[in-house]
Amino acid sequence: MLLGAVADDLTGATDLALSLSREGMRTVQVVGIPPADFDYGDAEAVVVALKSRTIPSPEAVALSLDACRRLIGAGAEQIFFKYCSTFDSTPEGNIGPVAEALHAELGGALTLACPAFPANGRTVYRGHLFVGDMLLSDSPMKDHPLTPMTDSNLVRVLQKQTALKVGLVTRDVVGRGIKAIGTAFEYAADRGEEIVIIDAITDDDLRAIGQAAAGMRLITGGSGIAIGLPENFRRAGKLSANRAESGFTAPQGxxxxxxxxxxxxxxxxxxxxxxxxxxxxxxxxxxxxxxxxxxxxxxxxxxxxxxxxxxxxxxxxxxxxxxxxxxxxxxxxxxxxxxxxxxxxxxxxxxxxxxxxxxxxxxxxxxxxxxxxxxxxxxxxxxxxxxxxxxxxxxxxxxxxxxxxxxxxxxxxxxxxxxx
The missing domain is CATH 3.40.980.20 (Four-carbon acid sugar kinase, nucleotide binding domain)
Structure with a gap:
């Protein structure tokens, strides 16, 4: 196992597993925390699907930490905390509390938060999340029955949920490429920032961010950011060249x-x-x-x-x-x-x-x-x-x-x- 992912709901986990599979990783999606003796086969990526988006924060943290520890114990080199591309949560969490707990569990180094998923119209610019042409706060997400989103400023939203110092890496930097992004990460760490919101408006942005984040122990975001992660393992000689998709047969009925x-x-x-x-x-x-x-x-x-x-x-x-x-x-x-x-x-x-x-x-x-x-x-x-x-x-x-x-x-x- 190279990449272990903790997803806060089932459909998001499936979305992420699809992205990783499409990028050439043998991917298994597990529903709930796997038992200690679970057989992952030859999976290079494992996505654990929790139901933790809207439960009380302490419960979400406990489940996420359990899943993380199982994945690390099975050999995962990098952990990905996956949440929705609309960043939806209650004002108290659970994105901030879970990210904070995983951050501490994995050593406390700088991590990033990037919910962007341009293929589905989710983009981040100047730290603000857009759904299509609308700010998140103007989109139908403002009427979500469980997690209404009324603020598009992700730095502000996340800072209210965590004691970690939240920073921002803007599109100006991302557009200059991998080296500039890596330098921005270094500057953020020097300023004492522990998690940075990072702009992304295209898939090319996401791939560049993913490559710049190769050394991060923890990454958080929507499934979009995952498209840049498999290539890091491939570049390190740990992942073979892209493979054709495996055959799929649906049961008759x-x-x-x-x-x-x-x-x-x-x-x-x-x-x-x-x-x-x-x-x-x-x-x-x-x-x-x-x-x-x-x-x-x-x-x-x-x-x-x-x-x-x-x-x-x-x-x-x-x-x-x-x-x-x-x-x-x-x-x-x-x-x-x-x-x-x-x-x-x-x-x-x-x-x-x-x-x-x-x-x-x-x-x-x-x-x-x-x-x-x-x-x-x-x-x-x-x-x-x-x-x-x-x-x-x-x-x-x-x-x-x-x-x-x-x-x-x-x-x-x-x-x-x-x-x-």
Missing amino acids: KAVILAGSCSTATRRQVSVAIRAGTPALKLDPLDIAAGRTTADKVVDWVASTTGAIPLVYSSSEPEDVKRAQQALGRDRAGELVEELLADVALRLTSQGYCRFLVAGGETSGAVVNRLGVQALFIGPEIDPGVPWTVSVGLQQPLALALKSGNFGGEDFFLRAWDLV
Whole structure:
């Protein structure tokens, strides 16, 4: 193992594993903290998928440290803390507290924070995060039900979450190339800075940053920054030349779409699918709480559909989400949907369903955990950051497309099946 990664949610882990695999690293994604005797095979990169983005900070820190120690114990030379390309977290964390704990665990040398993912419209300029042409604070992320982002200044956001001194390396420096970036890192360390936000607006920027960070024990960011890391190991003679992608075979069987995300992107995908004739069942957290909607009823509805692949979704407008949160509690409203969809997925596997497209990081984590998936093989990319995967180790393999709520084109729910 060369690179070990700790990801704060499942879809982000899959996104990262795809990036590393595409850059020529044999990559295994593990769901949850692996046991001490876990067999990673010949993996050169291992991505541990946690569900730690919105849990209390002390719990997120403890889980992340456990994962880091397992990876270091298995031989990882560099650790990557992966979070969302929209840098979303609560005002208290968990990006800052986890980064701070990993920083101390790995020796306390300078590290960087770079959520940029230009392929999906996430760029950082002058320390400010943009989503497409909008500042993060003007984007739909301001209405996120769990982690609303109302400040685009990442230096300010991160400094509120950590005791580490936060600095900035601007695009002016990044544009001058690897040597200039390395010098900026040296100057930052001389100023006593311990973690630097770094601008990036293109993939070339990310590759240059990745090369300049070759000697860093810890790197933090979105999956975009990972595209520059494999080449460092290749340059050091530890990684072979790029290999062709391994073959991917999806198990044959019935398919279903389960959407728990309420992001703008997922709501559009739901709307496009319904207009195209997809049979759809909308869930209401209040009905779930009252017992009017149960997993058995949803499974019966799915089984009764014919023709197009059925869609079960809870995606709602921000005002509807707030209404449910006010009645049930902020976290409980989402948990009810996640638990129901996870139960639905498990029941459907006994009826021949083995192809699942799941939208939403929290929902994906709940579904995968309920299905007992411990590891995933990364398959073809549907849209930037979203591949098909197949479960490893289950008696009945499952094909899983695990989509972050904000990712994918408007016709994602319709096109994804073309690859399987």
